[in-house]
Amino acid sequence: MKLPLHQHSRMILRVALAGLCGLAPAAQAGWASVRANNRPERRPEPVHRETERVVERRRMDIEAERRHAFFWSGFHPGMAVGVLPAGFVQVSVGPTGYYYYDGVFYQPTTTGAYAVVAPPVEVVVPQLPDGAEPIVVGPTTYYYGGGAFFVQQPNGFAIVPAPLGVTVAGLPPGAAPVVINGTVYYVAGPNYFMPVMQGGVTVYVTAHP
16 A cells, blocks of 8 residues: 655655664764773873973083183183283282182293183182082082182182082083092092082082092
């Protein structure tokens, strides 16, 4: 028996809707599966330690660049200059005299030039070299700059031997490596520095071999 046209159209529509309803759960399951596949099973833990190392390395790199910008960074014992810098002062330790400017000490030579010499212990200068950093050891505050350690005095700042066990980021200009009992040190004047790793970079600890 033939169905009227409008009933036949309704039946086709019902069959189509039933088919779509039957597919809906599968479609929903498929979308849920995609979301599940894209969701990580476990969130990665933040790498705080590595981040700290990177920050420390960047900090040390910045410190190194900053030190190289100071006047004294371009001089080391043994160098000779023809003219003293403007603004130098005369200082002495006992009968021995020096010319001083911003962390660098000079003495005259027989040729008329001026030789750069290591910072003399016990000499007193009127002001610290640029970039001198305070280092507190017990009740004493030292200032490290130009490769020397200073302690404030009533009449200025006196150079003293390096306190032992102090960590510094950079070596004094002209520090030379030496091997003592199988250990590498860097020596500058009366001071010895032992290289160690800290935060992925090399720093230097004052030592007595």
